[in-house]
Amino acid sequence: MTERVNHDMGAIAAALDYDAELMVRVKEGDGVSFGLLLEKHRASVIRFLYRMVQNQAVAEELAQEAFLRVYRSRDTYEPTAKFTTWLFRIATHLALNSLRDGKNRRMESRLDEELSDAPARQVPDGRPSVEQTMVRQARLEEVRQAVAGLPEKQRAAVLMHKYEEMEYTQIARVLNCSESAVKSLLFRAYETLRARLAYMA
Amino acid sequence: MKCPLEIGEHAQLLAFGARKPDAPGAAELERHVATCSACRQFVAGQQAVWQALDAWEAPPVAADFDRQLYRRIEQDRLLQETVWWRRWLGPLRPVVLRRGLPIAAAAGVLAAAVLMLDRPAVTPVSKPETVQVENLQPEQVQHALDDMEMLSDFTRAARADAGEL
Numbered sequence: 001m002t003e004r005v006n007h008d009m010g011a012i013a014a015a016l017d018y019d020a021e022l023m024v025r026v027k028e029g030d031g032v033s034f035g036l037l038l039e040k041h042r043a044s045v046i047r048f049l050y051r052m053v054q055n056q057a058v059a060e061e062l063a064q065e066a067f068l069r070v071y072r073s074r075d076t077y078e079p080t081a082k083f084t085t086w087l088f089r090i091a092t093h094l095a096l097n098s099l100r101d102g103k104n105r106r107m108e109s110r111l112d113e114e115l116s117d118a119p120a121r122q123v124p125d126g127r128p129s130v131e132q133t134m135v136r137q138a139r140l141e142e143v144r145q146a147v148a149g150l151p152e153k154q155r156a157a158v159l160m161h162k163y164e165e166m167e168y169t170q171i172a173r174v175l176n177c178s179e180s181a182v183k184s185l186l187f188r189a190y191e192t193l194r195a196r197l198a199y200m201a
Numbered sequence: 202m203k204c205p206l207e208i209g210e211h212a213q214l215l216a217f218g219a220r221k222p223d224a225p226g227a228a229e230l231e232r233h234v235a236t237c238s239a240c241r242q243f244v245a246g247q248q249a250v251w252q253a254l255d256a257w258e259a260p261p262v263a264a265d266f267d268r269q270l271y272r273r274i275e276q277d278r279l280l281q282e283t284v285w286w287r288r289w290l291g292p293l294r295p296v297v298l299r300r301g302l303p304i305a306a307a308a309g310v311l312a313a314a315v316l317m318l319d320r321p322a323v324t325p326v327s328k329p330e331t332v333q334v335e336n337l338q339p340e341q342v343q344h345a346l347d348d349m350e351m352l353s354d355f356t357r358a359a360r361a362d363a364g365e366l
Contacts, residue, residue, distance in 0.1 A: 038267065046266075047259040056260045064270045071274055136256075143257045162254050168212070187211050193254075194246040201249030 019083035027074045034074075038067060041084070044164060045091050051159050052095040054148055062098055066091045081173055088164070089174045092156050099152055139200060146196040154189035161186055202226070202233050206240055214240060218247040 019040070025033035045066060050059035069090050128136070147155060153175060160166045160174060172182045205213045217230045234240045263269075 038270070042266065043262060046262050050259045051257070060263055060266060064266070064273055067270055068273055068277060072277060139253065140257060143253045147254075147257075162251065183212055186215070190211075190215070190247060190250060193250045194243075197253045198246035198249045200253045201245060 017079070017082045020079035023070075023074070023077050023083055024079060026071070027077050034071060037070075037083070041087060042067075045087065048088065048159055048164065049091055049095055051147065051163070052092075052152075052155060053098055054144055058098060062091065062094045065094055082170065084164075084166075085170055085173045088160065088166075089176070092174055095156070096152050142200075143197065146193055149196075150189050150192060154185050154192075157182055157185040158189045158193070202229050204233065204237055204240060205230070206237075206243060211243075214243055215247060218244040219251065 019037060022033040022037050026037070042063070046059050046063045049062045049066075050056055053059055053062065066087065070087060147158070150158065156175065157171055160171050161168075166174070168179045168182045168186075172179045175182065175185075177185075205211065213226070213230065214234075217227060217234070234244055
């Protein structure tokens with residue numbers, strides 16, 4: 001019964017989802033609609049993947065694979081859920097596979113290089129000092145390591161909750177788990193992050 | 202109200218800490234947080250986490266991302282077509298490549314043999330016989346009847362002579 005209700009709610013959400021409508025047009029052969037979906041979701045998918053795998057090149061490669069799979073699946077697409085749920089499910093699946101494959105181990109040594117090569121961020125009220133830049137870089141590194149230290153599913157849940165502002169229900173559909181499981185993932189993830197980052201307040 | 206931390210309603214505090222407009226019971230929760238140090242510490246810590254995460258910006262997307270994606274889509278389309286052909290002709294490839302010619306040659310020889318054997322047809326031979334039989338049969342019958350009459354006369358004559366003797 002609960003499953004049927006969730007399915008019905010998903011179908012209703014899909015019906016109100018303009019992205020799902022665009023995807024139906026892609027299914028009918030409308031390439032322009034695919035371009036619109038790409039334009040709308042490209043950045044968020046890449047950002048999500050970047051924060052998951054913490055490597056921009058890998059993130060863009062995975063994002064391309066995600067959109068390729070979306071396009072490849074156009075003939076069998078059915079708007080049973082929100083388009084972003086489907087899209088992020090594909091992206092999360094690819095990210096988790098990539099992490100398990102250990103692709104990022106080869107690129108970890110580049111993180112320090114990226115950090116040192118990153119230009120200083122300009123702030124509206126004046127140029128940051130070298131000390132401020134170094135402090136900021138150190139804090140960013142702390143944040144990246146704190147997120148990288150989370151188990152993969154906790155990491156995905158936090159990134160979707162914080163940066164994509166997804167509700168628990170949608171995160172549950174993306175991760176193919178229950179809503180209570182998502183709450184548990186987020187509780188443990190944020191507890192870990194608070195322990196590590198709360199001093200930055 | 203009951204303390205959310207005591208009853209495990211962290212989601213309520215998370216929503217409150219994020220200052221989401223639809224956070225349930227925000228006003229009541231605000232009064233509780235003001236009096237509960239544990240919840241106050243939780244919210245403060247969570248807000249620090251969010252501020253830290255906000256500072257983590259992603260690099261810009263490569264300028265040729267879309268171009269590369271469409272190229273991959275096209276390559277994938279060509280690959281799918283090749284796979285389709287391979288799936289249908291794949292099992293026949295060894296036969297076609299290694300034994301195609303001999304099979305074709307054998308088939309050609311067989312066809313030629315059938316044609317050659319089939320040329321001297323039975324019906325042309327049978328036709329003249331049939332025609333001859335049809336043409337000759339009445340004469341032959343007449344001759345046969347004449348012979349039988351002659352034999353009959355001869356037999357009567359022979360019996361008569363034998364009787365006289």
